[in-house]
Amino acid sequence: MPIQYYIILSMVIFCIGIAGVLTRRNTIIIFMCIELMLNAVNLLLVAFSKMHYAASLNAPNHATVGSEGQLFVFFIMVVAAAEVSVGLAIIVMMFRNTHSVDANFLNRLKN
């Protein structure tokens, strides 16, 4: 399968995530769109890892070529989990103070 198919699919998902961040006001939806963008990047990393593996099939020691990409996806998932826990704690605290999850409440840090 040509690599362009996966690149374009990930770009479509990534741009849907960007559109969500730009157009929605609910903080939780914005956060979910960030998760969508992270997943698009993960998909592209796995596709590139398989592309490098396919390119080096005839090389002498090809057994582990491309596995760094999949390990990087693993670390991205770890960072995403940590980010979600802290971010949702921030959203809960903001909801406790303002009784709203509207992102426009955050445009003034004072008061």
Add this chain to the structure above:
Amino acid sequence: MSATYILFWFLSALAVVSALMVLFSKNPVHSVLWLIAVFFAISGHYILMNAQFLAIVNIIVYAGAIMVLFLFVIMLMNLNKETEPRKNIWMKLAGAIAAGSLLMILVSLVGQATELSHRNLLMKDGDIGLIKNLGKILFSQYVVPFEITSILFLSAMVGAVVIGKKD
């Protein structure tokens, strides 16, 4: 048209439609459920590329843990109704135009790139995605980043408790 292509198009359509529904549904709970559908479609892509470890971890961590956390927060705040204030229609239009033009530029760039023109990826063969190979590399070459990851998790846990506790 082989079965791999049919599965690819089916999973891609599922992922894109579900991602659009995340944007367009007014109820946040429905958005979470559509996002879980996106994660399952992406896990299907991982299985299609024989990245079995990542497929399972994607389902367990994302669809299992993170989305349950989102659902808990939404239910705790009692947000499962359409209370989102109306945003200015011009702002929405500007956001959609910005994302659409970024997508157009990226797609035209990929179409012109000559380095990518004859590169193929190996779809359902190859064993770099299996747990055995990834575990060997993770615990030999990448053991220090793996341990730093645990410190990151500990600090995130402490941070979540400190931020979220009632003072």
